[in-house]
Amino acid sequence: xxxxxxxxxxxxxxxxxxxxxxxxxxxxxxxxxxxxxxxxxxxxxxxxxxxxxxxxxxxxxxxxxxxxxxxxxxxxxxxxxxxxxxxxxxxxxxxxxxxxxxxxxxxxxxxxxxxxxxxxxxxxxxxxxxxxxxxxxxxxxxxxxxxxxxxxx
Amino acid sequence: xxxxxxxxxxxxxxxxxxxxxxxxxxxxxxxxxxxxxxxxxxxxxxxxxxxxxxxxxxxxxxxxxxxxxxxxxxxxxxxxxxxxxxxxxxxxxxxxxxxxxxxxxxxxxxxxxxxxxxxxxxxxxxxxxxxxxxxxxxxxxxxxxxxxxxxxxxxxxxxxxxxxxxxxxxxxxxxxxxxxxxxxxxxxxxxxxxxxxxxxxxxxxxxxxxxxxxxxxxxxxxxxxxxxxxxxxxxxxxxxxxxxxxxxx
Numbered sequence: 463x464x465x466x467x468x469x470x471x472x473x474x475x476x477x478x479x480x481x482x483x484x485x486x487x488x489x490x491x492x493x494x495x496x497x498x499x500x501x502x503x504x505x506x507x508x509x510x511x512x513x514x515x516x517x518x519x520x521x522x523x524x525x526x527x528x529x530x531x532x533x534x535x536x537x538x539x540x541x542x543x544x545x546x547x548x549x550x551x552x553x554x555x556x557x558x559x560x561x562x563x564x565x566x567x568x569x570x571x572x573x574x575x576x577x578x579x580x581x582x583x584x585x586x587x588x589x590x591x592x593x594x595x596x597x598x599x600x601x602x603x604x605x606x607x608x609x610x611x612x613x614x615x
Numbered sequence: 616x617x618x619x620x621x622x623x624x625x626x627x628x629x630x631x632x633x634x635x636x637x638x639x640x641x642x643x644x645x646x647x648x649x650x651x652x653x654x655x656x657x658x659x660x661x662x663x664x665x666x667x668x669x670x671x672x673x674x675x676x677x678x679x680x681x682x683x684x685x686x687x688x689x690x691x692x693x694x695x696x697x698x699x700x701x702x703x704x705x706x707x708x709x710x711x712x713x714x715x716x717x718x719x720x721x722x723x724x725x726x727x728x729x730x731x732x733x734x735x736x737x738x739x740x741x742x743x744x745x746x747x748x749x750x751x752x753x754x755x756x757x758x759x760x761x762x763x764x765x766x767x768x769x770x771x772x773x774x775x776x777x778x779x780x781x782x783x784x785x786x787x788x789x790x791x792x793x794x795x796x797x798x799x800x801x802x803x804x805x806x807x808x809x810x811x812x813x814x815x816x817x818x819x820x821x822x823x824x825x826x827x828x829x830x831x832x833x834x835x836x837x838x839x840x841x842x843x844x845x846x847x848x849x850x851x852x853x854x855x856x857x858x859x860x861x862x863x864x
Contacts, residue, residue, distance in 0.1 A: 497713075497714065497738075497741075497794045498738060498794045498795055498796045498797050499796075499797050499798070500796075500798050500857075502800070502857060504853070513853075515799070515800070516799075517797075559859070559860070577740065579860040579861075580860075581856060581859055581860050583852070583856055585852065593853070593856040593857060593860060594860075595857060595860040595861065597737055597740065598738075598740065598741045599740070599741065600715075600740060600741045600742065600743045601715070601741075602743050603743075
């Protein structure tokens with residue numbers, strides 16, 4: 463559990479890069495990342511989810527049907543600075559692998575931290591989408607990321 | 616002309632004879648000569664792959680990446696219900712009960728199996744451990760990994776889960792599992808090289824019905840496999856993409 467957890471609820475409007483927004487209930491409660499599991503998802507080239515493994519379904523709190531066909535930003539937590547995702551897209555659109563620590567928002571408003579890696583999927587020389595694999599981060603990296611992201615908001 | 620079949624060196628030694636039975640079965644099915652070449656280490660095998668000395672291979676997922684993307688191999692089959700998972704274990708008397716309790720400076724006993732080693736190192740990350748602050752002791756087999764733990768010559772050991780499960784109870788009871796991966800989608804596969812592409816239709820037909828006849832079933836059992844399942848090109852690409860995300864740079 464993070465030092466920042468208060469268990470409090472708040473309503474926050476999350477604005478996405480495509481001009482849309484939603485009001486989400488945010489709960490300051492961390493859900494621990496399960497040992498030994500990888501969260502795996504794939505998207506098309508626009509970030510629309512096309513595949514979600516069981517660990518993704520379990521940790522996100524959504525059903526698989528709710529995840530497939532929606533933009534990956536459904537997981538974006540309001541404590542994550544937009545600049546972090548701008549860096550992600552800049553890297554993967556250049557065809558490179560991106561690594562980073564991400565605070566993800568669950569359907570129930572609580573959150574979980576991941577160490578994420580995203581790579582472009584190239585088939586016959588063409589970009590067809592992206593694969594994202596998330597694994598368990600260390601507490602020290604979570605703390606560093608919390609402090610860093612707070613300065614970028 | 617005889618073709619060359621080889622097997623990823625991480626198979627359990629108890630099943631060596633199974634691969635020879637499979638080789639005989641294969642020659643009968645395809646009506647061609649196939650020579651089985653087994654290797655003790657990954658590096659020698661990779662060198663022969665690069666020198667085009669391999670036509671058919673039961674490969675671990677890490678090598679599948681090189682075989683498909685650089686050497687033009689095609690994955691056609693995978694063993695049913697046998698994903699590659701990794702176990703991290705310590706001596707049963709160790710005061711450590713979770714990965715997070717491990718400290719910098721530990722010694723890790725591991726093999727040269729690239730998937731297990733990579734996944735093992737990933738599962739140490741929650742303790743802020745990486746190649747810079749652990750000592751890696753590479754040994755030849757999982758039995759020797761276990762012996763290192765039992766003799767106190769290593770603090771933690773990385774095992775292929777199948778190999779861990781096949782250790783004797785006497786050895787297993789002296790160890791404690793800290794974490795076991797649950798990835799499900801990473802597995803070995805049977806890959807056909809460019810020189811044997813013409814055999815793919817017949818190979819697929821025979822492999823996928825192999826478990827249905829007595830002889831085929833016996834061969835599978837001797838390899839500790841239940842059946843072969845088809846593997847599509849996209850499933851292979853997906854697994855390779857996933858492995859790419861895990862490679863520690």
